[in-house]
Amino acid sequence: MVRVLVVDDHPMWRDAVARDLGDAGFDVVGTAGDGDQAVRVAKATRPEVAVLDLNLPGLSGVEVARQLAAADPPCRVLVLSASGEQADVLAAVTAGATGYLMKSASRDELVDAVRRTADGDPVFTPGLAGLLLGEYRRLATTPGGASTPELTERETEVLRFVAKGLTYKEIAERLVLSHRTVQNHVQNTLTKLQLHNKAQLVRYAMEQGLDD
Amino acid sequence: MPTGLDRALWRAVAAFRVLSLGYAGGLIVHHRHLYDRPVVAWSVLGGMAVWTVLATKLYAVRAPHPGALLLVIDLTLAVGAVLATRAALSADRIAAGDPTLPVAWAAAPVLAWGVAAGPLGGALAGLAVSAADLVERWSAPSEATINGVVLLLLGGLVVGYVVQLARAAQAQLARAVQIEAATRERDRLAARIHDSVLQVLALVARRGGEIGGDAAELGRLAGEQEIALRTLVASPPQATQAGSSDLRALLTPYASSTVSVAAPAESVLLSTDAARDVADAVAAALDNVARHAGAGARAWVLVEDEGTAVVVTVRDDGEGFALGRLEEAAGSGRLGVDRSIRGRIRALGGDLAVTSSPGVGTEVEMRVPRTHQG
Numbered sequence: 003m004v005r006v007l008v009v010d011d012h013p014m015w016r017d018a019v020a021r022d023l024g025d026a027g028f029d030v031v032g033t034a035g036d037g038d039q040a041v042r043v044a045k046a047t048r049p050e051v052a053v054l055d056l057n058l059p060g061l062s063g064v065e066v067a068r069q070l071a072a073a074d075p076p077c078r079v080l081v082l083s084a085s086g087e088q089a090d091v092l093a094a095v096t097a098g099a100t101g102y103l104m105k106s107a108s109r110d111e112l113v114d115a116v117r118r119t120a121d122g123d124p125v126f127t128p129g130l131a132g133l134l135l136g137e138y139r140r141l142a143t144t145p146g147g148a149s150t151p152e153l154t155e156r157e158t159e160v161l162r163f164v165a166k167g168l169t170y171k172e173i174a175e176r177l178v179l180s181h182r183t184v185q186n187h188v189q190n191t192l193t194k195l196q197l198h199n200k201a202q203l204v205r206y207a208m209e210q211g212l213d214d
Numbered sequence: 215m216p217t218g219l220d221r222a223l224w225r226a227v228a229a230f231r232v233l234s235l236g237y238a239g240g241l242i243v244h245h246r247h248l249y250d251r252p253v254v255a256w257s258v259l260g261g262m263a264v265w266t267v268l269a270t271k272l273y274a275v276r277a278p279h280p281g282a283l284l285l286v287i288d289l290t291l292a293v294g295a296v297l298a299t300r301a302a303l304s305a306d307r308i309a310a311g312d313p314t315l316p317v318a319w320a321a322a323p324v325l326a327w328g329v330a331a332g333p334l335g336g337a338l339a340g341l342a343v344s345a346a347d348l349v350e351r352w353s354a355p356s357e358a359t360i361n362g363v364v365l366l367l368l369g370g371l372v373v374g375y376v377v378q379l380a381r382a383a384q385a386q387l388a389r390a391v392q393i394e395a396a397t398r399e400r401d402r403l404a405a406r407i408h409d410s411v412l413q414v415l416a417l418v419a420r421r422g423g424e425i426g427g428d429a430a431e432l433g434r435l436a437g438e439q440e441i442a443l444r445t446l447v448a449s450p451p452q453a454t455q456a457g458s459s460d461l462r463a464l465l466t467p468y469a470s471s472t473v474s475v476a477a478p479a480e481s482v483l484l485s486t487d488a489a490r491d492v493a494d495a496v497a498a499a500l501d502n503v504a505r506h507a508g509a510g511a512r513a514w515v516l517v518e519d520e521g522t523a524v525v526v527t528v529r530d531d532g533e534g535f536a537l538g539r540l541e542e543a544a545g546s547g548r549l550g551v552d553r554s555i556r557g558r559i560r561a562l563g564g565d566l567a568v569t570s571s572p573g574v575g576t577e578v579e580m581r582v583p584r585t586h587q588g
Contacts, residue, residue: 012410012413014413014414014417015413015416015417018417018420018421084412084416084444088477088479089479091479092479105416105420106416106419106420106437106440106441106471107420108420108423108424109420109423109424127474128474128476128514128516129474129475129476130476131476132476132477132478132516132517132518133476133477133478133479135476135478135516135518136477136478136479136480136518136519137478137479139478139518139519139520139521140478140480143521162516162518165476165514165516166476166514166516166527166529166577167474167512167513167514167529167531
């Protein structure tokens with residue numbers, strides 16, 4: 003059974019999500035109502051997947067995503083958040099979250115998303131794909147040297163299709179690729195950004211003399 | 215209710231009254247040997263002292279509106295004190311330029327009128343006291359007398375005017391404080407709504423969808439309200455350069471249970487007119503989807519910023535149509551909205567590309583060049 007942690011500051015919503023996931027066969031090992039509690043509970047219960055709301059009191063949702071993704075063993079983070087928090091969603095995903103679902107998603111979509119997150123597949127919404135396209139564009143126009151991540155033409159093509167609502171299956175048909183290849187392209191767009199973010203943090207730490 | 219400003223103004227008038235009484239008292243004591251009838255001088259000084267105490271109390275009690283009676287009595291007493299000088303001093307001494315008995319004390323009602331009735335009130339009271347001064351020295355008005363008259367008139371005018379200004383400033387401050395409080399209240403409400411109402415609506419939307427039937431319809435309605443309310447309480451987009459608008463702010467309100475809006479995390483600036491035209495074109499395209507793409511069709515809007523141009527794509531998964539039939543469709547009115555989209559985008563110097571095939575849906579890509587800002 004996949005061990006899941008549910009983090010949301012609204013008790014009613016938190017309980018509903020936890021119950022849905024429990025009914026679907028997941029092992030909900032803990033719930034948390036604020037950022038600091040989330041990190042504490044995760045240390046004690048070692049979940050494989052955290053379903054994380056970004057709008058949290060205390061430690062920010064983005065910071066929670068960063069700490070959980072960097073934990074040992076790592077916990078995969080699925081952001082389940084309201085619309086209108088686009089900048090936070092992008093920050094959480096670059097910090098290590100591997101999926102994003104809007105709160106308006108149905109129960110089936112949620113269950114499916116948690117399952118895919120547990121399997122290590124990224125969960126993309128069109129909204130997230132649009133954010134990533136924008137972020138790559140921003141990085142390309144900001145001077146950052148050779149380390150700036152870039153998308154291949156194919157990756158950009160795939161990401162644009164995701165942003166326009168096509169399923170992986172539809173994309174595979176249009177581009178005459180295998181489903182797995184499409185999935186890999188999507189995964190790459192995310193991994194490049196996360197690696198870049200991590201490298202930036204390390205470089206920053208070295209410049210500040212914080213590395214030990 | 216007297217405001218803090220009113221109380222301060224009347225305190226200032228009272229202070230003037232007490233200080234000028236001291237000055238008048240000092241002069242009368244100093245000149246006691248020069249009076250023909252010292253008893254008149256002493257009586258007037260006594261009366262002035264009694265009225266100073268009384269007036270201070272009465273004005274304080276009745277602030278901010280002392281009432282006409284009090285103002286008239288105040289002014290009459292001052293005029294009387296000025297005129298009484300004639301009874302105390304010989305005509306020779308008056309002609310020699312000796313001061314009146316109350317000296318500056320007579321200006322206290324001028325200040326009071328200015329505070330109570332504005333520049334006109336102040337000037338009128340100043341005129342009355344000046345008239346008494348002139349009557350007093352009718353035989354030989356000196357330059358000092360004329361100076362006094364001018365000072366009194368101007369003093370009344372200026373005090374009245376400044377008080378009016380101060381009151382207006384205070385009213386403005388009160389309004390600003392009110393607006394600030396309202397803004398704070400709105401922020402507090404937005405936070406509360408975010409924490410509770412929106413969550414509950416989202417929950418209803420989700421549960422409704424699961425239960426199905428009528429509940430699904432209720433759930434769908436709750437979901438739409440959640441999105442509408444969220445857009446409403448979301449903090450207004452940050453002010454951008456004058457004349458330009460963030461296209462995202464204009465397009466995100468179109469998001470619903472059947473429409474997805476994808477955009478960068480950073481603002482996509484276009485000139486305000488161009489942004490509005492693009493938003494109208496997107497609205498027309500979405501309207502097209504709702505009319506012609508068939509029941510249950512969903513739509514996706516993608517906003518991309520390419521630096522020199524902005525690209526907006528509207529795709530649907532509806533019925534679509536064979537592109538060879540585009541002109542035929544346009545003729546039948548089915549693509550009437552498309553023409554209005556094309557017209558808007560062309561007017562902005564942009565391009566429009568329509569791709570469609572039966573059973574796959576339609577995709578409209580609008581590319582608008584950035585002409586003015588980078």
